[in-house]
Amino acid sequence: MKLFRVALADTKLPLGGGPNGTSPVYVRAGTVLATSFYTLHRLPSIWGSDAAEFKPERWYTVKPKPWEYVPFGGGPRACVGQQKALMEASYVIVRVLQEYSNIESRDEREWTGHVQMTSKSAHGCKVSLTQK
Incomplete structure (x- = not known):
């Protein structure tokens, strides 16, 4: 975008x-x-030399400064749906964690990004959930 x-x-x-x-x-x-x-969120100077790789665990160590990570834009013209999207995502994550004891990737294919209005996996998301 x-x-x-x-x-x-x-x-x-x-x-x-x-x-x-x-x-x-x-x-x-x-x-x-x-x-x-897209380019900002893949700068090696911020995200590391492997910035183009899909590595959710990078959030354990990388702490971007203001304006280095702006998925909803920023300032007075930031996306008006930001809080709604974050709240919905938080709710879904909490509910999944409450219902399932284990979540594993079952997709043998390498993650391939597909960029439109947002980024997503070009292959979908195959996972295995173990109910509590």
């Missing part, structure tokens, strides 16, 4: 320029600015 904006007036962004990205950047009126969340 990409986010596009057009500068309505000449402006200066406080960061992003220079050799280390800490200098200001001048932006002329009419300039189209774009960011790719």
Whole structure:
């Protein structure tokens, strides 16, 4: 997913320029600015050299700084459904953990991402659940 904006007036962004990205950047009126969340969420400098691999366990060690992980966008124009989506996901995870004692992947295929509005497995999700 990409986010596009057009500068309505000449402006200066406080960061992003220079050799280390800490200098200001001048932006002329009419300039189209774009960011790719897909690319941002796979930067080796943030997520490690294996950033392109599907590794949920990376969340045990990687703690992104503000604006390094923005699946719902950010600031005043962030996705209005963010809280609803997070609440629903939390509820489903808790209910599954309450009902099942073991969850195992049963898919022999390597995880392959399929990116549309969100990312998902191109093959679906084959799992085995052991009821409590």
